[in-house]
Amino acid sequence: MEPVVDVRGLRKIYTLGQEEIGALAGVDLRIDAEEFVAVMGPSGSGKSTFMQIVGMLDSPSSGSYHFEGRDVSRLTADERAAIRSSRLGFVFQSYNLLARTTALENVELPLLYATHPVREREQIARAQMQLLGIEHLAKHFSNQMSGGQQQRVAIARALVNGPALILADEPTGALDTKTSDEVMALFGELNRERGITILLVTHEADIAAYAKRIVRFRDGLIISDRINDQQRAA
Amino acid sequence: MIFDATLRPAFTALLRNKARSMLTMLGIVIGVAAVIVTVAIGTGARISVQKSIASLGSNLIVVQPGSITQGGARSGFGGASTLTPADGLAIAQLPGVAAVSPVVSLRTQVVAGGNNWQTFVSGVAPTYSYIRAWPVASGRFFNQSDVQAIAKVAVLGQTVVTQLFPGQSSPIGASVLIKGTPFTVIGTLSPLGQSAMGQDQDDVILIPYSSAMERLTGLKTVNSLMVSSAQASQIDEVQSAITALLVRRHRIVPPEPNDFQVRNLQAIAQAAGSTAQVMEVLLASVAAVSLIVGGIGVMNIMLVSVTERTREIGLRMAVGAPGRSILQQFLTEAIALSSVGGVIGVVVGALGALLVSVLAHWPTQIPLPWVALAVGFAALVGIFFGYYPARKAAALNPIEALRFE
Numbered sequence: 001m002e003p004v005v006d007v008r009g010l011r012k013i014y015t016l017g018q019e020e021i022g023a024l025a026g027v028d029l030r031i032d033a034e035e036f037v038a039v040m041g042p043s044g045s046g047k048s049t050f051m052q053i054v055g056m057l058d059s060p061s062s063g064s065y066h067f068e069g070r071d072v073s074r075l076t077a078d079e080r081a082a083i084r085s086s087r088l089g090f091v092f093q094s095y096n097l098l099a100r101t102t103a104l105e106n107v108e109l110p111l112l113y114a115t116h117p118v119r120e121r122e123q124i125a126r127a128q129m130q131l132l133g134i135e136h137l138a139k140h141f142s143n144q145m146s147g148g149q150q151q152r153v154a155i156a157r158a159l160v161n162g163p164a165l166i167l168a169d170e171p172t173g174a175l176d177t178k179t180s181d182e183v184m185a186l187f188g189e190l191n192r193e194r195g196i197t198i199l200l201v202t203h204e205a206d207i208a209a210y211a212k213r214i215v216r217f218r219d220g221l222i223i224s225d226r227i228n229d230q231q232r233a234a
Numbered sequence: 235m236i237f238d239a240t241l242r243p244a245f246t247a248l249l250r251n252k253a254r255s256m257l258t259m260l261g262i263v264i265g266v267a268a269v270i271v272t273v274a275i276g277t278g279a280r281i282s283v284q285k286s287i288a289s290l291g292s293n294l295i296v297v298q299p300g301s302i303t304q305g306g307a308r309s310g311f312g313g314a315s316t317l318t319p320a321d322g323l324a325i326a327q328l329p330g331v332a333a334v335s336p337v338v339s340l341r342t343q344v345v346a347g348g349n350n351w352q353t354f355v356s357g358v359a360p361t362y363s364y365i366r367a368w369p370v371a372s373g374r375f376f377n378q379s380d381v382q383a384i385a386k387v388a389v390l391g392q393t394v395v396t397q398l399f400p401g402q403s404s405p406i407g408a409s410v411l412i413k414g415t416p417f418t419v420i421g422t423l424s425p426l427g428q429s430a431m432g433q434d435q436d437d438v439i440l441i442p443y444s445s446a447m448e449r450l451t452g453l454k455t456v457n458s459l460m461v462s463s464a465q466a467s468q469i470d471e472v473q474s475a476i477t478a479l480l481v482r483r484h485r486i487v488p489p490e491p492n493d494f495q496v497r498n499l500q501a502i503a504q505a506a507g508s509t510a511q512v513m514e515v516l517l518a519s520v521a522a523v524s525l526i527v528g529g530i531g532v533m534n535i536m537l538v539s540v541t542e543r544t545r546e547i548g549l550r551m552a553v554g555a556p557g558r559s560i561l562q563q564f565l566t567e568a569i570a571l572s573s574v575g576g577v578i579g580v581v582v583g584a585l586g587a588l589l590v591s592v593l594a595h596w597p598t599q600i601p602l603p604w605v606a607l608a609v610g611f612a613a614l615v616g617i618f619f620g621y622y623p624a625r626k627a628a629a630l631n632p633i634e635a636l637r638f639e
Contacts, residue, residue: 057552057632078556085554096549096636100250110553157553 010063025220038208041217089158093173261528262575268521270583276514278597357446373421529615536623548635568620576612
């Protein structure tokens with residue numbers, strides 16, 4: 001089976017004025033379907049840049065990136081947007097739900113850009129919320145929900161288009177310990193029971209501990225890549 | 235789908251910020267309302283000028299004697315005395331002619347009882363009342379048998395009635411001496427008021443043209459022929475038909491000049507109307523400037539909105555919105571703001587025009603093409619001033635947009 005993500009010699013160089021900053025200095029990584037990978041590293045290690053490139057929000061300076069077997073390293077912004085809308089799901093630290101919009105409408109949002117008819121959209125979004133046990137929040141606005149509830153809505157939004165990969169960028173960064181554990185347990189469950197491939201970015205070891213595999217970054221390079229034999233499951 | 239991904243978010247966004255949307259629209263509302271009110275007043279004025287000219291008679295054509303040259307001296311218009319009632323009868327046979335009346339006019343002193351008065355006496359045909367759209371107020375107009383009988387009957391204008399019969403309830407049946415000949419009053423005319431040239435049109439006595447020629451002037455010719463064409467659209471054709479007919483009847487051989495001239499009042503009405511229209515367009519353009527100022531307000535708010543919603547734009551892009559979808563969303567918002575503002579502006583403008591006509595008694599009329607033009611222009615303003623902020627939104631980098639605080 002094709003790996004979901006296969007990067008070789010990935011480099012990313014930013015130019016800030018005269019200075020060139022190497023964010024990624026040659027990364028090779030392969031993520032297969034149904035994997036749950038945590039990317040760890042201190043600030044400036046390149047883990048966020050890595051996630052942005054894997055999430056097709058950005059393109060690499062050099063190196064190759066094959067997503068589900070297709071070379072995506074040289075696509076235009078709109079071509080990347082099309083893949084994001086159908087094959088990728090994002091979960092952010094700050095939830096990024098639309099203000100003054102209901103949970104259901106937030107979950108529907110990715111379907112809007114994937115050309116689903118209105119009726120179908122609502123059905124799919126409701127079904128996804130039901131799977132996560134949050135259908136009772138459907139008519140709630142963002143400011144009427146707790147952090148944990150908002151993050152669950154955001155996870156439903158990431159899952160709604162049936163993506164090949166979920167990218168979670170510090171998904172518990174704004175949550176207390178108890179809620180963090182609940183959200184991480186949900187990720188573990190999605191991976192185990194629904195076989196969803198997850199790429200998690202975090203700098204906290206006890207959050208990374210929920211993943212099956214932990215990859216450590218430092219100075220734009222992978223310094224360790226190991227199977228997590230003490231995977232937490234809540 | 236495009237409809238769904240742009241129109242709905244656009245309207246939701248506008249409804250979320252109701253107060254701001256309303257204030258932004260206000261600029262457009264005022265601009266469009268100003269255009270509508272000025273155009274309504276301008277059009278109303280133009281139509282009332284045309285109406286007062288049209289009150290001279292419906293689709294009126296006037297045939298007057300032309301100039302003749304005698305011994306090298308040219309007499310000027312009216313110098314030729316060549317028009318006859320027979321010419322009028324011939325013109326009446328032309329297609330498209332509704333009615334013809336000869337006019338024999340003279341200014342003379344008239345006497346009734348102890349009062350006398352200098353006035354215009356016009357010898358006309360019974361059709362004159364129809365041609366001038368000038369009905370009797372009391373009694374009756376003279377008819378064809380009065381003309382044939384060269385009857386001594388007269389219909390008086392309201393000014394003559396008040397001057398000759400002050401304080402009397404009705405002059406009908408009374409006698410008026412015109413140049414020594416007694417005429418019996420058989421009717422009075424409804425008041426017309428002043429003409430477009432400021433003349434008192436009610437200072438007149440109408441008598442049968444046959445009586446005027448036979449008993450007053452003693453001439454075989456008339457001063458003019460008034461012709462009414464059946465339809466306003468045919469007026470030019472009728473005019474040339476009359477010209478051709480009279481050239482034949484008067485045996486005029488080119489290059490001899492015509493001994494008559496044919497004019498229509500529509501041309502005069504159009505000239506007056508076009509002056510009013512120039513004013514109207516001028517005023518409307520000034521009003522349109524305020525519409526552009528309103529458009530700048532739309533651009534300003536859209537720029538604020540794009541900055542404010544940077545994270546939203548970043549998120550929409552992250553979940554797969556292509557740049558053009560973001561551009562459409564914000565452009566739609568701008569167009570919606572300005573066209574809804576335009577529609578409200580039309581309503582406000584219409585109310586304003588109504589107020590002007592009720593309070594100031596100015597005639598106003600809102601022409602539909604201008605309504606469409608004003609709303610269309612407002613939408614165009616939205617596209618023009620909304621494009622820059624929308625393009626700015628679409629060009630955002632999703633990573634930076636998501637990070638924006």
